[in-house]
Amino acid sequence: VALIGPSGAGKSTLIRCINRLVEPTAGTVRLDGLDLTALRGRALRHARRRIGMIFQEYALVERLTVMENVLAGRLGYVGTWAAITRRFPAEDVGRAFELLARLELAGLENQRADALSGGQRQRVGIARALMQSPRLLLVDEPTASLDPRTSRRILRLIVEAATERGIAAIINIHDVPLARRFARRVVGLRGGRTVYDGPPEDLDDGTLTTIYGEEDWAAETGADA
Secondary structure (H helix, E strand, O other): OEEEOOOOOOHHHHHHHHOOOOOOOOOOOEEOOEEHHHOOHHHHHHHHOOEEEEOOOOOOOOOOEHHHHHHHHHOOOOOHHHHHHOOOOHHHHHHHHHHHHHOOOOOOOOOEHHHOOHHHHHHHHHHHHHOOOOOEEEEEOOOOOOOHHHHHHHHHHHHHHHHHHOOEEEEEOOOHHHHHHHOOOEEEEEOOEEEEEEOHHHOOHHHHHHHHOOOOHHHHHHHHO
8 A cells, every 4th residue: 555645644653553653643553453543662662563664764773784784684583592693593693695696785784774775775675674573564755865767666665565465554755657557456645535545546636636736737748758
């Protein structure tokens, strides 16, 4: 699902309400029938293990290696001592190697995160989220700092990874052509309210005007085709 809408529409707030980084003021959030808004303490921490988050600014630990950042996705599953010493089961390490290869990061396992390009950092963030074995991926503007070619690669990797693993993904994205190309469902927000919810092929000029306001959408679409 792609979330689109102008800045300030509530896209990032909505995503962060789902995993309770922002507390919703009303309503409920349910994942596989579990009411996330009713959870506290340990129960909430356990539920968050099933929700992977991919951030716009990557949220990596810059001084750690690629492998260490990816294995951080297992911190919710290992004991305190293992977390402190960063000693993970061999099965987790093997799976991390597989994910890095799948995301075109093979050979960079021992590279520090601060030595990577923006696209590489985003792929490390994807690998870390997938290491959680999540039921849901929350993706907050994953292409905002990337060039157009890298943006398409990142969206394709996210969608392919989610499809292969049967994971639902909610992607907050400003780029309408990318949303049309990769999403199966689009939700348009404006002023904190849903003004569109449907397939990407129904995002006509009138619908985009409802979401964003007046614009020459035909010219925009032609430029991005």
